[in-house]
Amino acid sequence: MKFRRILLPLIFLCVLVLPGCSAVKPWQRVYLNDPEMQMSSWSGITFEDYVHSIRTGSVVSGSKKSSGGCGCN
Template sequence: MKNLLRAMAFLLLVACCSSCVSVKAYQKMYLNDSEMELAAKKLESFEINFEAYREGAAGANGGKVGGGCGCN
């Protein structure tokens, strides 16, 4: 029982100490990059495709030919 408490206390101490990381000033400019976002590219691509389809000027970006008027 005593060894179990020591092991748990040690693991708690290690977990608390390992999560403390200081970010240097020159690294802070990369924290807000669009590459850091998980789904930035998919969302941006969807918005561009939706806007082009809604405007009807290019027939979306799916490889279709013609405009949005239905005249292919």
């Protein structure tokens, strides 16, 4: 139920945002191709997400790891 409460506004947001998207030509991708614009994260952030999954009751969505370690200390 709580999940649906979050998911529905996000879908609504997508519906609002998608028509506002403008086509980007290959020669216009200089900003989008910048390393800082990439969604993937380097190993240091993956390590922090792993710590987060241990030191809180939740996991970061889209992070590399959701189990596979004790983290029980």
